[in-house]
Amino acid sequence: MTLPVLALTTGEPAGIGPDLALMVAASKMPLPGRVVAVGDPDMLIERAARLKLGIDILVLESGQDVPEARPGVLPVWPVALRAPALPGRLDPSNAGYVLATLDRAIEACRRGEAGAMVTAPLHKGVIIEGGHASFTGHTEYLRDACSVDDVVMMLATRLDTPAGVQHLRVALATTHLPLREVADAITGQGLTRVLRILATDLERHFGIVEPRIAVCGLNPHAGEGGHLGREELEVIAPVLERLRSGGMHLDGPLPADTLFTPRHLDGVDAVLAMYHDQGLPVLKYAGFGRAANITLGLPIVRTSVDHGTALDLAGTATADTGSLRVALEVAAEMATGRGTGR
Numbered sequence: 380m381t382l383p384v385l386a387l388t389t390g391e392p393a394g395i396g397p398d399l400a401l402m403v404a405a406s407k408m409p410l411p412g413r414v415v416a417v418g419d420p421d422m423l424i425e426r427a428a429r430l431k432l433g434i435d436i437l438v439l440e441s442g443q444d445v446p447e448a449r450p451g452v453l454p455v456w457p458v459a460l461r462a463p464a465l466p467g468r469l470d471p472s473n474a475g476y477v478l479a480t481l482d483r484a485i486e487a488c489r490r491g492e493a494g495a496m497v498t499a500p501l502h503k504g505v506i507i508e509g510g511h512a513s514f515t516g517h518t519e520y521l522r523d524a525c526s527v528d529d530v531v532m533m534l535a536t537r538l539d540t541p542a543g544v545q546h547l548r549v550a551l552a553t554t555h556l557p558l559r560e561v562a563d564a565i566t567g568q569g570l571t572r573v574l575r576i577l578a579t580d581l582e583r584h585f586g587i588v589e590p591r592i593a594v595c596g597l598n599p600h601a602g603e604g605g606h607l608g609r610e611e612l613e614v615i616a617p618v619l620e621r622l623r624s625g626g627m628h629l630d631g632p633l634p635a636d637t638l639f640t641p642r643h644l645d646g647v648d649a650v651l652a653m654y655h656d657q658g659l660p661v662l663k664y665a666g667f668g669r670a671a672n673i674t675l676g677l678p679i680v681r682t683s684v685d686h687g688t689a690l691d692l693a694g695t696a697t698a699d700t701g702s703l704r705v706a707l708e709v710a711a712e713m714a715t716g717r718g719t720g721r
């Protein structure tokens with residue numbers, strides 16, 4: 380069976396993205412797809428030397444087939460750096476380069492040249508400092524590039540527990556915005572769209588028919604009956620009520636502090652958190668290095684790692700490749716429509 384082509388964007392060149400791409404290509408552990416890195420070939424050659432990895436960088440021409448993965452070989456779709464890159468040293472001049480790697484991978488997915496894109500971490504701050512003031516992350520960049528109205532960020536991990544394998548999936552109602560703006564960003568229309576995308580894609584990509592979704596409240600103790608905030612009463616509960624009457628299986632709004640306990644998570648397919656640091660610390664506490672970030676609602680498949688650029692580790696060969704491997708596996712499963720329990 381021919382494995383899907385997975386376009387791996389190498390992310391911020393001063394971070395660990397290039398290292399991770401080289402490390403998985405050097406490893407004898409099999410890859411779930413025909414991985415092609417998207418980045419600057421000379422930077423990758425230089426980084427491989429720094430990491431003391433013997434790797435052949437195979438630059439592919441446009442239209443050339445991506446070969447089956449072989450340990451020690453990294454096929455590359457070339458994108459040229461705008462300025463030399465040093466591990467650990469951010470340079471806003473390379474913001475356009477990082478975005479160009481995304482554009483190359485998006486285009487490949489849209490044309491069917493790749494079955495999925497997997498993104499190594501980029502640095503949001505340096506992209507903004509490089510002149511892209513409205514940039515907030517891959518998720519929204521992909522939404523705009525694919526011309527869809529809404530997308531949903533979901534991180535997923537598989538946990539080995541005494542009771543067997545369990546899945547923890549955490550999706551977000553809002554993503555990268557200041558905490559001060561979160562409450563105003565949670566609207567009835569927005570929440571409805573997020574829940575519909577989440578339910579649809581849990582079925583489309585993960586084979587979960589009629590998924591059960593547990594929804595967090597926004598305020599402590601889900602608002603304590605309106606005494607600690609009214610968003611639950613005025614926005615969240617009415618949306619859940621309406622969607623339940625349309626057949627969706629939704630619990631909540633529930634107090635977030637106890638929702639993430641085994642008893643409450645039992646039988647739940649995904650949790651919808653209201654904001655980034657309500658949901659992701661729990662997921663990362665349980666599964667950092669073994670989770671993938673998946674963008675739902677896109678016409679293409681995109682997964683990513685569960686960590687950032689780790690500038691402190693770039694060029695040291697000590698970064699953990701675990702999450703990249705999970706992101707590649709999930710992407711391959713989604714690209715081939717095999718569904719995944721992840």
Ligand SMILES: NC(=O)c1ccc[n+]([C@@H]2O[C@H](COP(=O)([O-])OP(=O)(O)OC[C@H]3O[C@@H](n4cnc5c(N)ncnc54)[C@H](O)[C@@H]3O)[C@@H](O)[C@H]2O)c1
Nearest residue numbers: 499500501502503504683684686687688689691692698699
């Ligand atoms: N998918 C993405 O593109 C993505 C995801 C998260 C954060 N980021 C960005 O990364 C930048 C840095 O973010 P941060 O400092 O909050 O988080 P980070 O994940 O880069 O680093 C947090 C800590 O985790 C460690 N760490 C991260 N990845 C590791 C790995 N693979 N192996 C071993 N240790 C690892 C780091 O050394 C550091 O101590 C920010 O600009 C952020 O926006 C990007």
Ligand SMILES: N[C@H](C(=O)O)[C@H](O)COP(=O)(O)O
Nearest residue numbers: 516517518519672683685686
């Ligand atoms: N919120 C993600 C995380 O903490 O792992 C991360 O910043 C990546 O976001 P994008 O996929 O939108 O770049």
